[in-house]
Amino acid sequence: MSVKVELKIWRYDSSTGERALKPYEVDISDEMTLLDTLDIVKDRVDGTLAYRKSCRMMICGSCGMRVDGAAVLACKVRMTDIVKDGRVPVVSAMGNLPVVKDLVVDMDPFWHKMRQIEPYLEPRLDRATEGENIVPQERMDAIHKESLCINCGCCVSECNSMESDPDFLGPAALAKGFRFVGDVRDNAKIERLERYSEEHGLWDCTRCYFCNERCPKGVDPRDAIAKLGAEAMKVGIDRDMGAKHAKWFVTSAKTTGWLRETELVPKTQGVVSALKEVKFAMGLLKHGKVPPPVPPHVAKHVGEARALYDIVKMQDRQGAAGIVQVEKPLSRIEFEGEEAKDPYGEGSFPRPHLPGEGPEDDVEEEAES
Ligand code: SF4
Ligand code: SF4
Numbered sequence: 359m360s361v362k363v364e365l366k367i368w369r370y371d372s373s374t375g376e377r378a379l380k381p382y383e384v385d386i387s388d389e390m391t392l393l394d395t396l397d398i399v400k401d402r403v404d405g406t407l408a409y410r411k412s413c414r415m416m417i418c419g420s421c422g423m424r425v426d427g428a429a430v431l432a433c434k435v436r437m438t439d440i441v442k443d444g445r446v447p448v449v450s451a452m453g454n455l456p457v458v459k460d461l462v463v464d465m466d467p468f469w470h471k472m473r474q475i476e477p478y479l480e481p482r483l484d485r486a487t488e489g490e491n492i493v494p495q496e497r498m499d500a501i502h503k504e505s506l507c508i509n510c511g512c513c514v515s516e517c518n519s520m521e522s523d524p525d526f527l528g529p530a531a532l533a534k535g536f537r538f539v540g541d542v543r544d545n546a547k548i549e550r551l552e553r554y555s556e557e558h559g560l561w562d563c564t565r566c567y568f569c570n571e572r573c574p575k576g577v578d579p580r581d582a583i584a585k586l587g588a589e590a591m592k593v594g595i596d597r598d599m600g601a602k603h604a605k606w607f608v609t610s611a612k613t614t615g616w617l618r619e620t621e622l623v624p625k626t627q628g629v630v631s632a633l634k635e636v637k638f639a640m641g642l643l644k645h646g647k648v649p650p651p652v653p654p655h656v657a658k659h660v661g662e663a664r665a666l667y668d669i670v671k672m673q674d675r676q677g678a679a680g681i682v683q684v685e686k687p688l689s690r691i692e693f694e695g696e697e698a699k700d701p702y703g704e705g706s707f708p709r710p711h712l713p714g715e716g717p718e719d720d721v722e723e724e725a726e727s
């Protein structure tokens with residue numbers, strides 16, 4: 359069925375600096391995507407319109423652009439969905455990357471950051487003669503999402519940290535970084551974690567989650583950054599203020615079950631730096647904005663928080679494994695309605711368990727009997 363659609367496109371010419379929002383009206387078939395619609399505009403209305411495309415099937419990552427300010431893959435979104443209820447969408451180039459012409463951005467800064475994280479395997483050459491390096495399925499599952507990235511830049515377009523700090527490594531590069539940190543065949547895990555933990559690295563993410571929201575391939579770059587942070591802390595790379603901040607949350611949960619905010623600043627920034635904030639802290643205290651540190655407020659069921667801490671330690675889930683573990687049941691919820699699958703079935707990480715309920719407890723019981 360043929361439908362008439364309206365859209366507006368931000369036109370830009372970097373050679374003249376001219377910029378204009380231009381309206382278009384074209385006839386399309388109702389199954390067409392935004393990319394098909396742009397093809398029709400270019401073909402029948404204005405051949406000077408510039409945009410990138412290649413595969414038309416969400417694989418090459420060329421057609422990233424913004425619709426009403428949010429990044430999409432033009433070949434993924436159906437035009438009839440975005441013009442619903444008479445809406446006239448505004449199509450523009452992606453954010454955080456320099457615009458070359460109309461909807462085409464310069465991807466050089468994107469590739470520069472990709473190169474910075476060294477996106478290739480550093481193999482264990484000392485084992486090269488030992489034979490085939492067989493990777494267990496459960497270890498590949500841990501980096502499955504990050505391996506889905508098609509380098510489209512939609513996450514980078516929406517990244518808040520990158521907007522304020524263009525040198526921030528950014529969601530796409532860091533997600534790629536975890537793809538190698540989490541790969542058991544890689545021999546440079548510690549060096550990578552050291553490098554990614556430097557200034558403009560993983561701890562500069564503000565956790566706005568826009569990258570997760572806009573990624574068209576389900577990579578969830580923010581989750582990958584969380585996994586990098588967890589792995590860095592697990593191996594003792596915790597000098598950054600962000601890492602100290604995260605560590606204090608864990609200590610708070612384990613000791614009182616509440617966030618001990620009054621100690622958060624000295625524990626994170628150090629005593630000298632915290633002294634400069636005393637006046638500000640006293641003001642907060644006076645207005646009842648922070649609980650008095652003494653006596654510390656202890657949560658009624660703090661035992662549960664402590665037990666959880668012990669379980670995570672005992673089952674060695676402090677690093678990325680703990681986060682991967684949580685993704686399993688979450689993905690099950692996402693696909694609710696489909697055939698129910700055991701999220702900890704064959705090929706998964708081991709099922710988490712309470713003390714006394716684990717497989718090793720059965721072994722112990724058998725040995726005792
Ligand atoms: S969560 Fe972090 S990396 Fe993702 S968009 Fe926000 S600031 Fe950027
Ligand atoms: S993480 Fe997602 S949004 Fe970012 S570049 Fe890769 S596929 Fe695109």
Ligand code: FES
Pocket residue numbers: 410411412413414415416417418419420421422431432433434
């Ligand atoms: S054209 Fe290849 S991802 Fe859209």
